[in-house]
Amino acid sequence: MENRIKKGMCCAHIQPAQIIHPQALPLDFQFTAGDVGIFEVLELGKHTQIQSAGRNLTLAPGDKIMGVFGARYATNQFEGYVPDSIQEEYHILGGGGVIGTLVSSHSKYESEGPTRLKMVGMAADESGTIINTIQQNLPRIRPFTGKAAQKTKVILSLGSSMDSGKTTTAAYLCNGLAREGKKVAYIKLTGTAYPKDKNLAYDLGAITAIDFSKYGYPSTYLRSELELMNLYESLLEDVLSYEPEYVVVEIADGLYQRETKMLLRSAVFLNTVYQVIFSAGDSLSAAQGVQTLNRWGIMPSALSGLFTASPLLIREVKEYLYENQELLFLPILTLEDLALGKWKSLVDGFSLMQA
Structure with missing residues (x-):
């Protein structure tokens, strides 16, 4: 012993x-x-x-x-x-x-x-x-070029805060796409090393699920934008061997967290992203989160997260969307909706960047 x-x-x-x-x-x-x-x-x-x-x-x-x-x-x-x-x-x-x-x-x-x-x-x-x-792992890191993202469709799973439901959203999105017969991979790009999130995505249908710890990072907190972009390129290249049509990329914590905000304010990063799905814990964070993303020029393709467990919170968010006519189209998806593949049927022709 x-x-x-x-x-x-x-x-x-x-x-x-x-x-x-x-x-x-x-x-x-x-x-x-x-x-x-x-x-x-x-x-x-x-x-x-x-x-x-x-x-x-x-x-x-x-x-x-x-x-x-x-x-x-x-x-x-x-x-x-x-x-x-x-x-x-x-x-x-x-x-x-x-x-x-x-x-x-x-x-x-x-x-x-x-x-x-x-x-x-x-x-x-x-x-x-x-x-x-x-x-030890630096020799395996590939420099960012943006070419990896051109070979698939990257879906970002973002949240209003820690424990807003973005991991569960990402996993059930993987489940729904897999049930539609689509090959989908999962990447956790930022956070602190722990396998629970990638394991959930894999269990629910991702053909492969990896995170930043594959390259020796115990966490991504306080890392530079260049490091994160190189890590992003490397992880994408890794999953491309499975030929996924979609790659769900989860970014940890909330919109105001250092690395999350850094990436979302980067035009270079956003140019690699196909769609964003935003998770929130309650109605106010859903509304304010959409407003924040809009200020940054980002329009999510759907809302989900912890608030969708409550019919009353869903109603409050729908009322907010109704009061803001430009957001009327924005769907609210429960875990069941995601698992049934409703996200995919709603995003054809949808523009990530706000006009």
């Missing part, structure tokens, strides 16, 4: 040649996103498990785990960052084995807090260089 190290999914295939003890690191040592470390669990908090390559691994105090340093932006969970220097304590920020230092948390987690860790050491190769999952 003492030698068993539980690996998070981000470093599942990492086999370090040596472990560099914290005391052997320079006093001015600075961590970088993607650095791999070994940690001892001091106290359990929100994360009582980490996701390995195959399954969830239950944690107990005293366990040794392998994780990857990364930042996290999750409005309903944690905000955390890669530390600037060596710390006495570290935290699990994400269930895929993303490690950092917590800065803020949603009030529902304040009482239990994060799972607390002590560093055992940094994972290194034969030369003593610390292993970094992002740097």
